[in-house]
Amino acid sequence: MFSSGLSLLTVTRGESPVNVPLPHIHISSFSVTDAALKVWTPQAHQVSCSTADVLLQCHFSVIPGPIDPNRLKVTWTQNGLTIANYIQGQVIRRPGVVLSGKTVKSGNASLNIKNITFQNNGWNKCEVEYDGDKGWADIYLSVRVTPQVFLLYSSEPQSSQAKLTCLATGFYPPDVNLTLKRKDETLKTEKLTSPSKWLLDGGTFGARTVSTFDVTVVRGNRELFICEVTHSSLDEPIRKYLLKPVTEAAFTVWTPQAHQLVHSGSDVLLQCYFNVTPGPINPKLVTIIWMYNGRMIAGYNQGRVEWRHYYMILSEEEVKTGNASLLLSAINTESGDAQYWCDVEYQGETGLVDMYVSVRGKTDTLQVSLTVPHVTLTLNSDPQSSQGNLTCEVLKVYPVDITFTFKKKDETLKTEGMVVDESLFMWPLGEGICRAKSVYEIDVTTVQDNGESFTCEVTHSSVNQPIRTTLSKPVAPVVSMRGAAVLQKDSQMVCRAEGFSPLSVVFKWRKDEEIMKTDTPQASWTPDNTPFAESWYQFTPHSREPLSCEVWHVTGVSERKYATYSGLTLEEVIRVAVTIIIIIFLSLFILWWSSVGLFPLIPVMDVDGVTLALQCTLTGWRLQLVTVEWFKNDQQICVDKKLTELEDGGENVLRDPPEYSVKQLPVKDLCCLDGNALRLEMKTTTEEFEGAKFKCRATHRLTRRSLVCGLEI
Template sequence: MKCSFTMTPDPLDPNKVTMVWTQHGLSIAKYDQGVVTTIPRISLNTEELENGSVSLVYRFINTEDEGQHRCEVEYEGEEGEVDMHVTVRAAPDILYLRMDSDPQSSEVNLTCEASNFYPLNISFTFKRKAVTLKTERVTSEENPFVWPVSDGSFAAESVYSVDVATILGSTEPFTCEVAHEALDQPMSREVMNPVAPVVSLVGIAVLCKESQVVCMAEGFFPQSAIFIWRKSEEVVKTEDSQSIYHDTYSAESHYKFTPYSREPLSCEVKHMTGVSERKYVTYSGLAQVEIIWMTVAITIIIFIGLFILWWSSVGLFPLIPLEVDGVPRALQCTLTGWALRMVTVEWSRNDQQISVDDDEETLGDPPEYSMERLPVKDLCCVDGNVLRLEMKLMIEEPEGAKFKCQATHRLTRRSQECSLEI
């Protein structure tokens, strides 16, 4: 602000000038015969003093600077003064329109906020498709939607409630216009349409170990979303989102637990746009019940395998008589199994032992009998021998005698026998 004066006769002597600036009766700056004193934020420009002009300079303006200012000048006993009125105007430099929603509610609040403006008088207008939905003028500091800012300016907001179905039923955006006397034309902001979250699960639950899985919701708008965790159909955890904003919102929810079974665990996100598809946790490892059943199954398989090995170690087919001139002169049967060299063959007649064969081809005692083992080919999975007991010429005929062949595996202790009465 410039304060100018003229003095006669010329020229003017700066060392004889006293100039005082006051506001509301309080001194804010003074030039006293070459000495300058001011309050903070203010300075005096005395470069044009010899020409009768001094300027009061504010480094920055706030609302306290509004009002009456007076410039008083004294020069060699002569005095003069002039009053100036300062009007402060500050246009809104922050304006945003947000959509506040509660997933549990059927209504959404559109909040339009303006800040750092002065004086207080301001108006908000909500529109959609160029149709005015609501206009509100804020003029009083008693309004609950008005609050002061530290520099003396004001902030205010206006709220418009609208049904969720109305928002979702059209792709047309909502706008808010703010009009203020410091603006050449109204400012406007547009709020984006609701966007459903993209839900995913991160992490694998390990059975019988403490595990943590993360449910992530990304790219949604507006901000509010609720995470719902379920075991089967039972809700085990509900959590409001702590959202991070980057064009759209993102949030996540953590669930810690120690699983002992593969009971379905799922996460879903409830948002203004609806409830998302459930995402199910993937399990790894074995549950206690599965370990028990697997142990039992392996034990049974091993037992069955051992039983098959035991059962197949020795097999003996019935005795067949070989006759010469109608008289039996030899007996023959087939031996099957594995590791037949470990099979002991015992022949007996009328329960009297004839011989025990330990892989010997002939019997030396008694001399009237001999035994042979002949290999059998083309058998599947097992070995085979033909066992033959030959009866040499003897005094008594074998008629009426009962012969028996017994085969015993020395490793598995399985024994088989067959008999024939002549």
């Protein structure tokens, strides 16, 4: 691998220059002209204000071209967390970022971040992989947050001194200039650095400057005061104006403390007082309204408190003495930094004072005690790559000066010192503490195969000896698959990896050998503190083509887990339906064929060979539905539609012609069928029957099956 040298980029905006080390730009060969893959950015450091859209430019080229999307992978990370992926033509991204699949195919992997916030401040990495070659470019994004500015006035009637407070809050970076003016006269100018500011919970800063002046000098005039704030996020200073009467009057309202820096969970007294000359004060004539960020929160009228929030106290007895102060119980960080107004009215005269409260955590952030850092050492790598990053991270550190040292056994690999205002790898957490990290690149195979021991030592003023932590041995994931794959229906399968370390895994879903999906979910934790990650695959199966999931980890590739199918494929459904239809048709045919059977006519003769009767055997089912007809020389001689009504051995004498009679004889030992022997007896024995052709026809009236048997005498 090849990387460019490190240079220093100085960005100046307003009056705050920022020195930023240019990131390494990596290519996948030792020669730029012979490189198969080259990745670069034309802008290694970008500065933008919050709420703006930012384009992080990343370009790459492949020799020889053109670019095949199926062999390309692009990964964007922000401060170590993956925010966008392009894998085999598919874009996977977090909300608020845009990575165009069309432009990636042409060598433009730039990322657009919408509506940036302070949380987007830090390092962004564009990593491109093509046919096993890797290259990347690092881009630092500096997010500027514009301050909110307040000008507050506080004084006491008995005192000759008054205070002006110029307050700026919610800004980043921390350098800021505050100026207080009275008309064109500059009262105070202050350039504030870290020790003069406090950290807010969101990682931004707050700062103030206070000027005290003699009220007696300007008594009798209305004074114009100005608070002017200069910051790198501003093209021109923000100015706040206050026109304050400083004359002696019959009715005045004031506060001795216009800005308070308080701790979360503490009680806060917002001090507001008023004087009436001449006294005493008539409480029936006093009206008091307290407001918070433009909303009414407490009120006093005609001698009593008419409304207030449950955690606020406004004393009716104190109001009679000119004390309109409001007590807030157990204020918390949810209230946030807020502005309050105390509005007092007496006999048509009105007075208003405003004040600002900055709510902090339980630690005094202006004088924070030493905080022992919590140190972790993790291995972060692409499971499909042999390269990885050792990340030594420190949480809850104060003061912010800290030194990292990476070691392999007794060999020192890297030493790095950091200060919050200089390092790009340190972030404020609020409460006066910070989080910091240092990164060192290693060959992952040294951990996998040789079990090399890596150590991170952190040196900090809160401890006498360095804090050491050792990289734990990688643990392979336990992989399982659950879900129901039902043929011809929308199905969902879940592949789960559990108990692995480090916490980077890649899921690959395959049909046969074709990769259908590649997923890199973030690891989560079970209630018993076991890491796990899950990948979901939704599909509608039409066949039992093998669907498998495998997990790639620094420890290797897991055994494939296969989905099990239930239900029938379309071909199987058709095959079953056709089989059922054939069975039905065969059953119907058998029923039809077996509904009636007729055996040949047999002559019954006497000893002289004279034919006395003709007999045939009738078989079938539901013989009561069979019609039997007898014919002589094709002329019908009798019809019997109720043959089975004859008793066994019974005789049915035909009326017309009278020379014949029909008898029914039982037939036994027939399986599943009824049987009757039908006999046509001839009552005359003349020779007129010689040469005659007799027929017996049996017809089943339900199935319409008809059989005929004949005999010539």
